[in-house]
Amino acid sequence: VQDAFARGGDGMFSVGSEDDEDIYHLSRRNFRLNGRVHALILLRQLTAELRRQEVQTWKKVIRVISHELNNSLAPIASLAHSGAELLRREQYERLPSALATIEERARHLEGFIRDYARFAKLPAPRLAPVEWSRFIEQLRSQVAFSADLQPADGIARIDAAQLEQTLINLLKNAHESGSSPEEVRLTVRKLPESWRIEVLDRGSGMNAAVLANALLPFYSTKRHGTGLGLALAREIAEAHGGRIALLNREGGGLCVSMVLPDR
């Protein structure tokens, strides 16, 4: 407790050993009463609240995963069964389409598991010099957008693979926001000590509830969403020493802004 006070500012700290620890939040404010400054110190025990949230998160993970597994495994099982039946009746002409669907569902599952694994074991970024113009060209082969780079020939030190994954997720979100595809834009700006990268669209934007939750893992308003796109984007931005912000745009749509230090 002494350490927490000595550190200054607000923050969390835990008391006790690993099996039996309690988590507290300490916050401090000053206020004036009858002309004198007083300190208000607030200590809140958060252990139960955090456990409850942890359980909620786990339940959500399990719900999403079982839903996704089931969506693919059910058709795979039923198509394998009807495939065998078609073979037995020597009706070969419908077999290729059944096999193709089995393959498609299996590949979908593969991709889904890959995304989860990527989130769970995101390695530390490996920074290397990257030319923005080439990076953007590479990105364009995977998703459509219009780009505006200033300066046009800038070089950043980033983990290109991680940033590419992030921007693909953000640009996909922009295309899924109801925006017309021509309005999906990417801008890169040089700031004095950082780079600002923005993904812009003219879709629905976010209401207050979505804004408050969108960066949390597994939060999704989409039927088949994994809720990992923005969470992964935040992890990657922060691992680069940067940050990410969501802003509703004047005139409608969303701006996802990422600031990465230039080092």
Ligand SMILES: Nc1ncnc2c1ncn2[C@@H]1O[C@H](COP(=O)(O)OP(=O)(O)O)[C@@H](O)[C@H]1O
């Ligand atoms: N460009 C956007 N415009 C409006 N809402 C968005 C946008 N990007 C993300 N969102 C909201 O944030 C949620 C979380 O996004 P994300 O983490 O990428 O997960 P997913 O796309 O799988 O739902 C989305 O379900 C959607 O409600």
Ligand SMILES: [Mg+2]
């Ligand atoms: Mg997404």
